[in-house]
Amino acid sequence: MIVSPPSATFEAARREGLPSGSRLQSTQLSNGLQVLAAEVPEARRLRLVGAVGVGYLDEPMAYRGLAHLLEHALFLGSDAFPGESELSQWVGHLGGRYNASTDETTTDVHLHLPPGAAEEGLARLVDLLCRPLLVPERIEHEVGVLDAEYRARLADPALHRLAALGRLYRPGHPARACHAGNQVTLGQDAGRLVDQLHDFHRRHYRPERMALVMLGPLPLENQLELLKRQGHEIHAAAASPSSYECWGRTSRWGEPSGVAWCLPQRLASSSPTSTLELLWPLPEGLARAHPEWLAALAARLADGSLASTLQTSFGLEALDVSLSSKGVGQALGIRLGLAELKPHHGDDTASLSTLLATLLATCHAALDRALQQRLPRPPRVTSDLDDWPRRQALRLVTHAQHPEAVYTMPPRAAFATWLTRGQCRWLWHCPSPRESIGDIAWKTLEETGTRYCRLSLSPPLQVSALPPRAAPRIASEPSPSTAWHSMPGCLQHDRHLALWWGWPTWPTDEPEASWCLGWPADPTGHVLRLAHWQRRCLALRQAAAAHDLTLMTGSDHRGDWLLAWGDPSRLPSVVEQALGQWSTTRRDDSPAMSHPATGLIAQRLLCELETSPIPGATGSTTPHSGIAKPTPTLLCWARGSLDAEAARQQAHRFAGLLPNEPPWHTEPPVSSERETIWLTPQGTDQAVMLDIAGRDDTPRSRFLLQLVAQCHDAAFQHAMRQRHGFGYVAAVRYREAAGWPRLGYVVQSPHASVETVRLAIDDFLQDQGVSLAPLESTDFSQRLGRLAASQARPETRLEGILRIWQALRHRQLRAIAPEADDASWQVPPWEEEQEVLAALVASDLTALADALVVASLPRRWWLHAPQ
Incomplete structure (x- = not known):
């Protein structure tokens, strides 16, 4: 067993960006499983992640989407928990959430739970990962769900980006193909498909290729004990070693070049926005050997200087520098989001090839300068506690598969041959084929409908890089010479x-x-x-x-x-x-x-809950x-x-510095209660969302709507997906718009009409909207306690500052400001919220559900249908 020294636990947590007072320790069990525990005293929730070092590049080409299907199948029942919807019901009852994802070389499952559910949550996670039932009838149904998901994602630019990116890879390499999985790629023989799933699971879901990570308020020693106990349940003997290594993990890149792409004709947009990505592939071992140097290089490129330079001539909206862009493996990437690909001033007739060449030359020059300069220290790590365990788990399984290589050459010299203009590949998302360069013919990928063309700026255009500009100067002001103190x-x-x-x-x-x-x-x-x-x-x-x-x-x-x-x-x-x-x-x-x-489309609809006017707000x-x-x-x-x-x-x-003018009226805009809004068409699916707002923006309304979402979500998902068979997207989600509580009942379907889905949502509320809300006193108290725990003290400083700030904004704009001479802080918003929660009773929830069903709460329908 390999254990990190206890003396390093506080320092390791600090380096990884965890809040002050956190402790961190990792262990490798005798069966090869990597486990990591993070004690974060202020954490309100427990985060559990199980990761496996296998992804879609490991699956047989005859069954593209097999890794993704297995990820779905893990949730369809396991040895100790055989129910098909058992996990979702258990997590929903606890007020938690779960999700999973399949990437090129990794698969992960993550749970967010109350801290008291650590032991059972870990047992369920291990059983799910290691002992799935893979019932043929359930698998056959899930292939249909996967097919619906694939069809829905054909309207998502992210899928078309991956398809276009594949044109930069070697012919025949698995990364060139679409691995989302659908009815065609997964075959028509259900029996053989289940055999393939069993074989894939045996080959790859082995303890030496897995990691378990836990983050929560539990003492570090308790977390490690739980992880070890459950981790030893994963028996190495039960998994046969892989008899082959998938060549999908070998070098994927073809000769350096560029590819332009745009959405299929049915999704064409009149938007002038475009995205340009520059990619420098890096050897896996070399990149893992010098992570801090690469992080410092990325920080130099993202210090504001390159952004300032490009904004002098282009409508630059975003500039991101990464070391692992989705779908490219290990590579340095610069992503430019452009409002439009034309200069702000000067020669508006400049050709697109000239503009692209200018962008490329400017980024290359910035990289050349960065490689010559003294690099800054890597930026301070500030961790998102939700994402942190997942990143750590994926790092552990990735490193477990690749023994560390030893490089004696200094990093600047070692990377010199890789970070050159000649090694750069680039990918341009242009608005439409009409923006093509010259007479280059556009092609269409048969499977996804993605339109693309290969571009080369050779012979090299004699285009100069833009003159470099310095980043905005952040001046430092001396502290006042005399201190003057005041009570808060x-x-x-x-x-x-x-x-x-x-x-x-x-x-x-x-x-x-x-x-x-x-x-x-x-x-x-x-x-x-x-x-x-x-x-x-x-x-x-x-x-x-x-x-x-x-x-x-x-x-x-x-x-x-x-x-x-x-x-x-x-x-x-x-x-x-x-x-x-x-x-x-x-x-x-x-x-x-x-x-x-x-x-x-469902995600677009849910975003409307946070930005659009509140329906019927008064x-x-x-x-x-x-x-x-x-x-x-x-x-x-x-x-x-x-x-x-x-x-x-x-x-x-x-x-x-602000204009001296009368302030705007700041009440939320009011719209009619029965308003119906149609979304701009995107793709071939139908989608419907019922948007319901609280009567007011008080903590009481916010908490009651959250409880309603918990009571309705699992049943709504089952009714829409299993009983009606609408598709794989059906959920009840809580959101806030400027602190105003809102619920979204959202469904996305590849075949059912908008009116059919709309009636089904109405029927669900009429049939079960009230019956799901009355809770036994014990159940209600438990749910209230879990909600209180999730709303307790902030987990991080930034969260605390934001919560106090938004409460202050709300009070300043709505309430009466106290006199300056006797003003003092009221109780923190989280303490005020705890008082509101303590006053709630079960009949409050029933009354709100009844108001929701009889449509006395403000509501609006959001609808989407294909063109």
Whole structure:
């Protein structure tokens, strides 16, 4: 058994970006299984991940989609838990969630559960992974589900990107083919298919190719004990070693070149947006040997300088640098999101080939400069606790399959032959074939309908790179010479400025502070305005990250806001520049950006719950008392290692950067209760969502709607998928729009008509909407307790700052501001929420369900049908 030294547990957790006070330890069991435990004292939920080092490049070409089908089949019953929907019902009852994914070389299953469910959750996860039943009748039905999923994803640009990317690979390599899986690729013989699944599982689901990761508040020692006990249940003898190595893991790349692609004709978009990806493939062993050097190189390319350079001549919306873009294996990648592929000024008749060549030359020059410069230290790791266990599990199984190679050459010299212009491949997503270069003929991939053409800028065009520009300068201001202290509270409140200062404090080794600013703005154009603002702040956001600063910008029906967090001496510079970009955005007369639809139609519908006007909203019913004060032009909250007097001075500076005009009315826009909205067609599926809003935006309404979603989700999914057979997408999801609670009952179907699905949703609510809500007192108390745990103290500092900030925005705009001289903080929002939860009773949930069924709550239908 290999165990990390206990003395390293705190340091390892810090390096991996876990919150202060966390502990981390990994172990390899005698059967070869890798396990990792992370104790995060502030974690409200338990995260469990099981990963296997097998993906779609390992499956036989005669059964493309087999790895994906096996991932689905894992959830159809196992030895100890044979029920077909047993896991989903158990997780739903606990108020948790689960998901799984299959990638090129890895498969993972992840569960989010209450901490008390650790032992049973781990037992279910291990049984699911290692002892699936693979019942033929269930498998045959799941092939139909997979086929529906495949057809739905034919409307997703992500699938067409992978199809086009394959044109850069060697002929015959499995990565060139589509591995999503459907009725055709998985064959017509159900018996042989099940045999293939059993064989694939025996070959690859072996303990030495697997990893289990747990993150939660449980003590590290308890987590390790659970992981070891369940991990030893995976018997190495039960799995036969693989008799072959899939050549899909060998080098996939053809000769360096470029490929342009666009969506099938039926999905063609008039949007001018495009994406250009530059890729430099890297040897797997070399990349794993020097991860910190590569991370530093990526940080240099994303420090704001390249973004500033490109934005002088192009409508650059996004610039991402990664070391593992989806579908490319190990490679350095630069992804450019472009509002339109034409210059801002100058010669508008420049050919597309010239524009592409300029973009490529500028990125190549930036890489050349980075390789010559002294690289910065890798950026500070800030981990998303939801994603962290999954990334760790995938890392463990990947490393387990590849013994570490020893490279004696320094990394700069070792990568010199790989990070050159001659080794670059590029992929351009253009809006339509009409944007083609010259007379190059477009081709169509038969299976997916993806249109593509191979491009080569040879003989090389004599195009120069754009002159490099420096990243936005983040100035540092000296701390005030005299300290002036004040108790946390409201330092000022008038019609121009409301300034809150102080609280909460967290233990930290370094000075850190945060500024949150919000101001009223036109609620009808907030989505487009935010997109423009984020585009203008792209280089600033990257420059801030290079200084370990966080900059977030937001906009909703209450107004616009920003958050800056990090070194207190540099925050004023970041805030002032972000406000300057917002002021420029208000005067921006550029055409509205129209982005092509991405993802599943159901995902698009659920996103509408967070951005569209609330159906039938009439304002908050929160009771207030006191003397009303006008809404201020600027609301500020400063906290951390920041002097109160300095905060006051800086807040006045910030207020002077905003226009002095009457604030906008900030109530959410009201729309008719029975409104029906049709989405712009995307693909061939039908989709329907019933959007139901709470009566108000109080914590009570938010919690009751969350409980309704928990009660309805599993039954709704079963009714729509199994009983009606509509397709693989059917769910009840809770969302919020500017704090306003909303439920979405969403179904996506490849064959049922919109009206059929709509009637089925109505029938479900009439038949089961109320009957599912009355809970036994014990069950209700348990659900309430789990909801209370999920709403408890913040898990991370950033979450805590955001929760307090949004509560302050809500109170400032809705409630009565206290007088400055006696103002103090009320209880934290999470403590207030706990009081609301403690007051709920089972009859409250029944009453809300009844109101939902009789349609007394605001509602709206969202519909989608093919062209």
